[in-house]
Amino acid sequence: MMGLSITSKILKSHLIEGNLYPGEQVLVSVDQTLGHDLTGIMAAQVLESVQPEKLSTEVSVFYCDHNTLAVSSENADDHMYLKTAAERYGVYFSKPGNGICHFLHCQRFAKPGKIMLGADSHTPTSGALGMLSIGSGGLTVAKGMLGEGFRMTTPKVINIRLTGRLNPGVAAKDIALEALRILTVKGGIGAIIEYTGEGVKTLSVPERATLANMSIELGATTGIFPSDEVTYEYMKAQEREDSWIELLPDEDAAYDRTIEIDLGELEPLVARPHMPDLVSTAREVSSVRPNSVFIGSCTNASYSDILKASKILKGHKVHKDIDLTVAPGSKQVLEHLIKDGVLADLVESGARILECACGPCIGIGQVPCANGIAVRTSNRNFPGRSGSQSASVYLASPETAAATAITGHITDVRDMMDAGILADCSEPVTYKIDDSSFIRPEDVSNPKDVKVIKGENISDLPMRGALRDRIEAVSVIKLGDNITTDDIIPGGSSILQFIANIPKFAEFTFCYTDETFVDRIKKLKNSVIIGGENYGQGSSREHAAMLPMYFGTEVVFAKSFARIHKENLINYGILPLVFKDKEDYDRIDMNDTFVIENVLLQADSGEVTVKVPGKGLEFKTALEVSPYDLKVLKEGGALNYLRNK
Numbered sequence: 001m002m003g004l005s006i007t008s009k010i011l012k013s014h015l016i017e018g019n020l021y022p023g024e025q026v027l028v029s030v031d032q033t034l035g036h037d038l039t040g041i042m043a044a045q046v047l048e049s050v051q052p053e054k055l056s057t058e059v060s061v062f063y064c065d066h067n068t069l070a071v072s073s074e075n076a077d078d079h080m081y082l083k084t085a086a087e088r089y090g091v092y093f094s095k096p097g098n099g100i101c102h103f104l105h106c107q108r109f110a111k112p113g114k115i116m117l118g119a120d121s122h123t124p125t126s127g128a129l130g131m132l133s134i135g136s137g138g139l140t141v142a143k144g145m146l147g148e149g150f151r152m153t154t155p156k157v158i159n160i161r162l163t164g165r166l167n168p169g170v171a172a173k174d175i176a177l178e179a180l181r182i183l184t185v186k187g188g189i190g191a192i193i194e195y196t197g198e199g200v201k202t203l204s205v206p207e208r209a210t211l212a213n214m215s216i217e218l219g220a221t222t223g224i225f226p227s228d229e230v231t232y233e234y235m236k237a238q239e240r241e242d243s244w245i246e247l248l249p250d251e252d253a254a255y256d257r258t259i260e261i262d263l264g265e266l267e268p269l270v271a272r273p274h275m276p277d278l279v280s281t282a283r284e285v286s287s288v289r290p291n292s293v294f295i296g297s298c299t300n301a302s303y304s305d306i307l308k309a310s311k312i313l314k315g316h317k318v319h320k321d322i323d324l325t326v327a328p329g330s331k332q333v334l335e336h337l338i339k340d341g342v343l344a345d346l347v348e349s350g351a352r353i354l355e356c357a358c359g360p361c362i363g364i365g366q367v368p369c370a371n372g373i374a375v376r377t378s379n380r381n382f383p384g385r386s387g388s389q390s391a392s393v394y395l396a397s398p399e400t401a402a403a404t405a406i407t408g409h410i411t412d413v414r415d416m417m418d419a420g421i422l423a424d425c426s427e428p429v430t431y432k433i434d435d436s437s438f439i440r441p442e443d444v445s446n447p448k449d450v451k452v453i454k455g456e457n458i459s460d461l462p463m464r465g466a467l468r469d470r471i472e473a474v475s476v477i478k479l480g481d482n483i484t485t486d487d488i489i490p491g492g493s494s495i496l497q498f499i500a501n502i503p504k505f506a507e508f509t510f511c512y513t514d515e516t517f518v519d520r521i522k523k524l525k526n527s528v529i530i531g532g533e534n535y536g537q538g539s540s541r542e543h544a545a546m547l548p549m550y551f552g553t554e555v556v557f558a559k560s561f562a563r564i565h566k567e568n569l570i571n572y573g574i575l576p577l578v579f580k581d582k583e584d585y586d587r588i589d590m591n592d593t594f595v596i597e598n599v600l601l602q603a604d605s606g607e608v609t610v611k612v613p614g615k616g617l618e619f620k621t622a623l624e625v626s627p628y629d630l631k632v633l634k635e636g637g638a639l640n641y642l643r644n645k
C-alpha cells in the first residue's frame with residue numbers, strides 16, 4: 001500500500017460520501033468559502049432565498065475587490081447589497097481597498113488541512129498554505145455555506161517536484177511559466193497539482209501563492225503546497241500560528257504523474273499573446289516594445305514582489321514610452337511599502353500607484369490602447385481580458401516587468417544590472433495586523449435586524465415549482481454543436497453590470513446568436529431548447545442555465561452536454577436529456593410541441609420517452625444523473641431543494 005499525498009489526506013479527512021478512486025464522485029465537507037463583488041452576489045441571493053439560521057462554514061468572506069471604483073450606481077448597488085447580506089447572514093465583508101480576495105484570504109484566513117470553495121477561478125491561491133482551495137460557481141459555493149458540502153470527481157494528483165534554488169532575477173512566476181511550458185494549459189485537466197521537493201523549502205508563502213494561483217492556468221482543479229516551517233513562520237508573522245498544523249505528503253506518496261523542475265536552471269520567462277503556455281525566455285522576445293507595464297494582481301502583488309520591482313527601478317526613470325502602474329495586493333502590503341520607503345522610490349521612478357484591487361487585471365482601468373502591447377504580472381492574457389480586444393499582453397515576473405519599464409523593451413533584468421541587488425528582498429518578519437477593513441460577523445450585534453439593502457439593480461433569484469409529472473412544451477430554438485455559455489449569455493461589462501438584475505440581464509439571452517429569441521420565448525409558457533454536441537461548453541457561467549429557467553425552459557435536449565453546464569442545468573431544475581439515437585436531433589425542429597408523460601417515474605429509470613404528437617414521432621432520451629441530482633431535479637432545482645430542507 002502506497003503512502004498518501006497531501007491531497008489524499010485532506011480529501012480523506014473531509015469525505016462524507018463515496019470512495020476516493022480516480023473518476024468516482026465523492027462528497028466532501030467544506031470549511032471555508034469566499035466570493036467577491038461579481039460572483040458573491042449570486043451566493044448572497046441564494047442565502048436570501050433560503051434564509052439560513054446559521055452558516056455551516058467556519059469562515060465565509062465576501063470581498064469587494066473587482067469593481068471597487070463603483071463607476072455606476074449599478075456597481076454601488078451591488079456593493080451595498082453584498083455588505084448588508086454579509087452582515088445579515090454571518091459572512092465577513094472586506095471593504096474596497098482592503099485588497100484582492102485571494103491575497104487577503106492567504107493573509108488572514110487560509111488554514112492548512114482545510115477545504116475552501118471560492119466563487120472565483122483563482123481560488124487555488126490559498127493552496128500556498130496547504131489548504132485545498134477550489135473555484136466554483138456562486139450557487140455551488142452557497143451550497144457549501146449551507147452545509148451541503150461539495151460534490152466532485154476524485155481527481156488525479158500530479159506532482160511537480162522542485163529541486164535547487166532560484167537565482168537572483170529569476171522568480172516564482174518563472175516557475176509557474178515553466179510548468180505551463182511543460183504541461184500546457186490542458187495538462188492539469190481533471191487533476192490537482194501538488195508541489196513537493198527540497199526546492200519548496202526555499203520559497204516563501206507569497207512565492208508559493210504565485211504558483212498555486214497559476215495552477216488554474218494549467219487546467220487543474222487546484223494546486224497545493226505542503227504546510228511546513230515556512231508556512232508556520234508566515235502564519236506566526238500574521239499572528240495566526242495557532243491555526244498551523246504540519247501537513248506533508250508521505251515519503252512514498254503515490255502520484256499519477258511526476259514532473260521535476262530544477263529551480264537553479266530557470267531563467268526569466270515570458271508568456272506571449274494570447275495564451276499563458278506560449279512561453280519564451282525574456283531574452284528571446286527582447287525586441288518587443290510595450291506601451292504599458294502593470295505590476296499587481298492576485299498572482300504577483302506581495303511585499304517582496306513590489307520591493308524587488310522598486311530595487312530595480314531605484315535610481316532610474318520609467319521609459320518615456322511606457323505607462324507603469326503598480327497595485328499592491330492588500331492594504332497590509334501597502335502600509336509596509338509606505339513605512340519602508342518603497343512607495344517613495346516607486347513614485348520617484350515615475351510609477352503610478354493604484355489602489356489595492358484587481359484593477360487592470362480585469363480591464364477596470366488601464367485598458368491598453370488599440371493594438372497596444374502590455375507587459376503584466378497577472379495570470380491570463382486571453383484576447384479581451386485586458387479590456388481591449390486588439391491588445392497583446394505578455395505575462396512576466398515583477399522583476400522582468402520593472403526592468404522592461406526602464407528600458408522600454410522586454411528585458412531580462414540580469415542583462416541591465418547586477419541581479420545581486422535582489423538577493424535581500426524577503427517578506428517582513430512580522431506583519432502589521434489591522435483587520436479594521438473587515439466587517440466581522442461578531443461586529444454585528446443583531447444580524448436578524450439587519451435590512452438587506454437591494455438597490456434597483458438587485459432582483460430576487462427566479463424560482464420554479466417542483467418537476468411536473470407531465471411536461472408539454474414547445475421548442476424555442478434549435479442550435480448546432482459546441483454552443484458555449486457565452487453564446488447563451490454573453491460577457492462584457494455593458495451586459496455583466498446587470499448580473500444581479502435578472503429581468504434586465506435575461507434580455508441579453510442568446511442576443512448575439514438569435515436576436516428574436518427573447519421575444520419568442522416570452523410568448524411561450526413552457527419551452528424546450530435543442531442543442532447539438534458539447535452543449536454549454538466554455539466558462540462556468542451559471543446564468544446560462546438560470547436565464548432559460550427564468551423564461552420557463554423545462555428541458556434541454558442535446559447530443560451531449562459540457563460537464564459544468566449540465567450541473568448548472570440540474571441546479572436550476574432543467575432536465576438535461578441526451579438523445580439515445582443522435583439522428584433524432586434531425587427529426588425535430590423549432591416550434592415542435594413535445595410531450596413527456598410520467599416524468600417522475602421515467603426520470604427514476606434514467607430513460608425518458610418523448611412524444612412529438614404533431615409529427616407522430618416518439619424518441620428515447622437518457623437522463624444520466626446521480627441520485628442526489630435526481631432529488632434536486634424533482635424539487636425543481638437546488639434553490640427549492642435547499643429551501644425545503
Ligand code: F3S
Pocket residue numbers: 066100101102120122297298299357358361362378379
Ligand atoms: Fe482579481 Fe485578476 Fe485575480 S481579476 S482575483 S486579480 S485574476
